[in-house]
Amino acid sequence: MAIYVSGGIKGGVGKTTLATNLAILLTAKGRDVLLVDADDQETASDFTMVRNETMSDLGGAGYTAVKLHGAAIRNDTLRLATKYDDVVIDVGGRDSAGQRAALSIADIYAIPFLPASFDVWTLEKVSQLIQEARPFNSKLVTVCFLNRADARGQDNEEAVAIARDIDGLTYIDAPLGNRKAFRAAASQGLSVTELKPADPKATAEINALVQRLIEACAISSRSQSDASMASV
Ligand SMILES: Nc1ncnc2c1ncn2[C@@H]1O[C@H](COP(=O)(O)OP(=O)(O)O)[C@@H](O)[C@H]1O
Ligand SMILES: [Mg+2]
Structure with missing residues (x-):
């Protein structure tokens, strides 16, 4: 079981895009997935509502979605997590109790950033949040990736x-x-891999990203077992 958090303290950078695509791609791999909407704006829940309609002939969204707030983001997620193969948490774009709660239980905390320097500066602030969380979460693996990369390279680089x-x-x-x-x-409640007509580049990109996040989970569980070995 892994807890993935689509995190960061900036809005509009792709957190919900990652969370919803990740939930669907993990589901497609046969995992039983819980998607936790920890954002007051409830975008992931709205997405899931649309998806349930789009997929009504196929038995619905395919994953389970819940909305959680405040301390419940930690407590209820941990309780529910034992019943699922994977949990994906979509947080709101600010430094909130919810963001910190998610960080405290994450295996993988993945932050999208845009190709603009004012956006990257907020990563510095997230870095502080992460450092505060680390003593309480030995398995935490934190990664960032570029979202909405420009076709031209300079800003990306x-x-x-x-x-x-x-x-x-x-x-x-x-x-x-x-x-x-x-x-x-x-807008249709689909992962980009399910879209018709297909966008092969987008599909390849999200598949590659999800693969990297799954691999990061292996690192997280290793660091956890190292920590428990060390404490023996
Ligand atoms: N790689 C991308 N290419 C084009 N549009 C994107 C991409 N990633 C996200 N978006 C769009 O940008 C907007 C904000 O993304 P969203 O995932 O809701 O961000 P956040 O959850 O961080 O606020 C949405 O309209 C989303 O569809
Ligand atoms: Mg969002």
Whole structure:
């Protein structure tokens, strides 16, 4: 079982896009997935409502979605997590009790950032939040990735160079391009891999990113067992 958090303290960068696509791709791999909507704006829940309609002939969304607030984001998620193969938490874009609660139970905390330097600066602030959480969460693996990458490279490279330099955050080289398909899929309650007509580039990008996050989980569980070995 893994708890993935689509995190960060900035809005509009792709947290819900990652959370919903990840939930669907894990489900497609045969995992029983719980999607926790921890954002007061409830975008992931709205998405799931649309998805339930789109998929009504196929038995609905395929994953279970719940809305949680405040301390319940930690307590209820931990209780529910034992009943699922994977949990994906979508948080709101600010430094809130919910963001910290999610960080305290995450195996993988993945932060999207955009190719603009003012956006990357907020990663510095997240880095502090992460450092505060780490003593209480030994399995925490924190990564960031470029979302809505420009077709032209310069802005991407500058943002990535800054992201690579941030303490306690691993940059993963699996960017998502700025593609209409991500928006079109979201509006229909679909993952970008389910969209028709298909966008092969978007599909390849999200598959690569999800693969990297799954691999990061293996690192997280290793660090957990190392920690428990050390405490023996
Ligand atoms: N790679 C992408 N290409 C194009 N549009 C995107 C991409 N990622 C996200 N979007 C769009 O950007 C908007 C904000 O994304 P969202 O995932 O809701 O961000 P957040 O949850 O961080 O606020 C949405 O309309 C979404 O469809
Ligand atoms: Mg969101």
